[in-house]
Amino acid sequence: MSKGSSNMAIEAYTGDGWLLTKLEQLINWGRKRSPWPLPYGTACCGIEMMAALASSYDMARFGAERPSFSPRQADVLIEAGTITKKMAPILKRIYEQMAEPKWVIAMGACACSGGVFRTYSTLQGIDQLIPVDVYVPGCPPRPEGLLYALLKLIEKIEKDHPLHKKAVQLKGELRYGA
Amino acid sequence: MALKDSVLKVLGKKALAFDETAGSLFVEVPKEHIVACLTLLKNELGFDFLSDLFGVDNSALYEKKKKKKKKKGEESEENGGSVQEEPVPPRFEVIYLLLNLETNQRLQVRIRVPENDLTVESATGLWKGANWPERECFDMFGIKFRGHPYLKRLLMWDEFPAHPLRKDYPLEGMGEERELVYEPEGEGHWT
Amino acid sequence: MGPVKQRIANEDYVTINVGPSHPAMHGTLRAIAYVSGETVLGTDLEIGYLHRGVEKLGENLTYHQFIPITDRLNYCSAIANNVSYEMAVEKLMGLEVPEKAQLIRIIMTELSRIADHIVLVGILGVDLGAFTPFFYLFIQREEIYEIFEWYNGARLTNTFGRIGGVEAPLPEDFEERWSKLKKGLDKAIGETDKLLTHNRIWMDRTIGVTPISADDALNWGFTGPCLRACGVKRDLRKDEPYSLYHQFDFEIPTGKHGDVFDRYMVRMIEMRESVKIIDQAFAMYKELGPDEPLMAKVPKIIRPPEGEVYHAIESPNGELGFYIKSDGTDKPYRIKIRPPCYMIFQAFDELIQGEMISDLIACLSSLNIIAGELDR
Numbered sequence: 001m002s003k004g005s006s007n008m009a010i011e012a013y014t015g016d017g018w019l020l021t022k023l024e025q026l027i028n029w030g031r032k033r034s035p036w037p038l039p040y041g042t043a044c045c046g047i048e049m050m051a052a053l054a055s056s057y058d059m060a061r062f063g064a065e066r067p068s069f070s071p072r073q074a075d076v077l078i079e080a081g082t083i084t085k086k087m088a089p090i091l092k093r094i095y096e097q098m099a100e101p102k103w104v105i106a107m108g109a110c111a112c113s114g115g116v117f118r119t120y121s122t123l124q125g126i127d128q129l130i131p132v133d134v135y136v137p138g139c140p141p142r143p144e145g146l147l148y149a150l151l152k153l154i155e156k157i158e159k160d161h162p163l164h165k166k167a168v169q170l171k172g173e174l175r176y177g178a
Numbered sequence: 179m180a181l182k183d184s185v186l187k188v189l190g191k192k193a194l195a196f197d198e199t200a201g202s203l204f205v206e207v208p209k210e211h212i213v214a215c216l217t218l219l220k221n222e223l224g225f226d227f228l229s230d231l232f233g234v235d236n237s238a239l240y241e242k243k244k245k246k247k248k249k250k251g252e253e254s255e256e257n258g259g260s261v262q263e264e265p266v267p268p269r270f271e272v273i274y275l276l277l278n279l280e281t282n283q284r285l286q287v288r289i290r291v292p293e294n295d296l297t298v299e300s301a302t303g304l305w306k307g308a309n310w311p312e313r314e315c316f317d318m319f320g321i322k323f324r325g326h327p328y329l330k331r332l333l334m335w336d337e338f339p340a341h342p343l344r345k346d347y348p349l350e351g352m353g354e355e356r357e358l359v360y361e362p363e364g365e366g367h368w369t
Numbered sequence: 370m371g372p373v374k375q376r377i378a379n380e381d382y383v384t385i386n387v388g389p390s391h392p393a394m395h396g397t398l399r400a401i402a403y404v405s406g407e408t409v410l411g412t413d414l415e416i417g418y419l420h421r422g423v424e425k426l427g428e429n430l431t432y433h434q435f436i437p438i439t440d441r442l443n444y445c446s447a448i449a450n451n452v453s454y455e456m457a458v459e460k461l462m463g464l465e466v467p468e469k470a471q472l473i474r475i476i477m478t479e480l481s482r483i484a485d486h487i488v489l490v491g492i493l494g495v496d497l498g499a500f501t502p503f504f505y506l507f508i509q510r511e512e513i514y515e516i517f518e519w520y521n522g523a524r525l526t527n528t529f530g531r532i533g534g535v536e537a538p539l540p541e542d543f544e545e546r547w548s549k550l551k552k553g554l555d556k557a558i559g560e561t562d563k564l565l566t567h568n569r570i571w572m573d574r575t576i577g578v579t580p581i582s583a584d585d586a587l588n589w590g591f592t593g594p595c596l597r598a599c600g601v602k603r604d605l606r607k608d609e610p611y612s613l614y615h616q617f618d619f620e621i622p623t624g625k626h627g628d629v630f631d632r633y634m635v636r637m638i639e640m641r642e643s644v645k646i647i648d649q650a651f652a653m654y655k656e657l658g659p660d661e662p663l664m665a666k667v668p669k670i671i672r673p674p675e676g677e678v679y680h681a682i683e684s685p686n687g688e689l690g691f692y693i694k695s696d697g698t699d700k701p702y703r704i705k706i707r708p709p710c711y712m713i714f715q716a717f718d719e720l721i722q723g724e725m726i727s728d729l730i731a732c733l734s735s736l737n738i739i740a741g742e743l744d745r
Binding site: 040041042043044046047048051054055056069081082084086087090091094116117118119120121122139140142 | 388417423
């Protein structure tokens with residue numbers, strides 16, 4: 001078994017077709033192979049994100065095949081560019097409209113921490129509003145940086161515990177007599 | 179210079195002062211006659227293209243000059259002179275950048291706006307392109323333009339409480355945040 | 370109630386919000402369209418979603434520290450912004466930039482002009498449904514990035530040049546890189562031309578869409594390719610020649626009706642003219658020896674004399690001007706940036722009245738509104 005595979009038993013390929021694995025690992029294997037991005041490009045990092053989606057640095061080969069501008073149909077919110085205080089409530093609304101499971105990549109210095117613009121109208125980092133999974137530093141980061149961030153996100157999804165989260169949620173409901 | 183003479187001839191008494199730095203000619207006119215002067219320059223001298231319109235806050239400059247004068251005044255007081263209190267010059271100024279499309283000459287027109295009388299007549303009657311620059315001037319400095327079709331904030335959100343480009347507003351702001359509330363505006367239209 | 374709402378108060382309309390986060394929005398702009406059926410009756414515009422306080426930031430940084438901030442204005446062609454700012458400061462200080470530095474500046478500015486027009490033509494295609502030119506042209510944009518990276522160190526936001534000149538000569542292998550890029554550009558622009566210009570669908574979707582007359586355009590304050598598409602032959606490189614442009618031989622393309630097709634064609638022809646300018650500039654550069662100075666005599670801490678100046682250059686979008694007021698210290702007192710797309714976007718309501726929603730997207734794309742420049 002190569003490092004990073006889902007530790008599925010080899011009988012799926014050689015025996016009668018039985019597969020022995022944990023349900024969580026099966027779910028993670030399905031999720032990590034198609035993270036459809038929501039390219040939320042506001043400023044200069046948006047151009048580098050466009051370059052990463054174009055043919056020279058093709059992001060589609062890692063599963064980000066269908067960039068969706070509708071939040072209901074996207075998995076990963078790639079926030080590329082400065083977020084101002086005027087824009088902040090809108091970003092929050094778009095994040096809340098995305099369906100679970102969802103992840104966020106903060107691309108560029110402005111998204112991570114406000115960047116060069118320490119002024120009256122710039123939000124100093126989008127993690128003041130929404131939970132961020134991967135930060136990509138750079139001003140703007142190279143397209144390879146964004147691809148590496150996507151790979152890191154895939155690694156993170158692999159180690160996720162989706163059933164555990166559901167169990168915590170259900171336990172809360174049972175306690176309150178749902 | 180030929181341009182200075184022709185401007186002086188057209189504006190007459192309204193041209194209060196001339197300034198020339200590095201080839202750019204600035205002419206100052208009184209605030210009440212700005213639209214009349216712009217119309218004269220547009221029709222008689224052919225300055226029919228408005229390149230830009232913006233405001234400047236001179237309060238920090240005056241503070242510095244006052245401090246220098248005070249220091250000099252203190253020195254002269256020791257020698258036996260007296261310090262006079264000068265009237266406060268107008269705090270803001272609005273600058274119009276004009277361009278003559280035939281001769282490719284540029285002219286800058288300046289008016290001074292005191293803090294206690296922040297209303298200026300709008301130039302949107304002459305040029306449609308003065309619409310947004312005047313809104314931005316209002317947003318950033320608080321200078322109101324009389325006769326503007328829709329004087330509302332442009333770059334900051336509507337409920338922002340201050341005027342950011344004034345010299346007494348700090349760079350990092352005072353912690354304002356935007357509360358966005360979606361409300362129907364009547365008959366099922368949402369804004 | 371704004372003037373648009375007052376105008377349409379008696380009509381039966383539906384509000385469609387082409388909001389700040391939208392696939393066809395170039396950057397963060399908001400257009401609230403009031404439509405009746407498919408026809409747009411009026412549009413309310415809301416900008417300022419990318420207002421980062423650049424002008425106030427400039428008052429707290431020194432003259433050199435502001436050069437990277439100017440990069441982030443029109444981020445598709447960052448070098449044009451750098452050059453415009455540096456020339457404004459040099460005008461204020463009365464500096465004379467040596468010839469070799471001016472040639473390097475011209476070569477880099479024209480390369481960034483080609484890059485900006487590539488972005489526009491590609492994205493205009495994507496918005497109207499033609500994906501292929503985007504991929505062909507962006508490969509050439511990557512080649513231009515290679516040259517920028519070789520010279521500057523950065524692909525997109527290159528902090529190019531210094532106040533008084535440039536910092537280094539062109540690399541030795543520029544000639545081969547340029548000839549390879551020239552061939553690639555020729556091929557890509559030719560292919561895009563073949564795919565789009567005489568394409569039935571493209572012509573139907575762009576000819577006659579949102580025309581504007583020359584008088585109206587001048588009244589609104591249009592400059593750049595959008596003005597040249599209306600038939601007005603105005604280009605700051607020919608009318609108020611700065612740097613060494615008076616020594617080069619190039620044409621200024623103009624359109625006729627000012628519609629989307631004219632704006633697209635003007636930019637396609639301008640790309641080819643820029644290639645000619647770079648050829649001539651590089652030929653002049655090769656004649657200069659390696660010992661020519663690259664920078665004027667500039668003190669370490671720049672303290673311009675008291676005064677104010679306005680200087681504009683022909684950026685890929687139009688007249689990009691900087692007004693700088695200095696009070697004698699090492700930080701500027703007031704910097705005002707005159708963005709070309711600011712004056713153009715004001716006219717959007719007038720342009721789009723009576724057209725259909727899909728034309729709204731086409732028109733917005735063709736005006737080349739860059740939010741970083743619009744909001745500063």
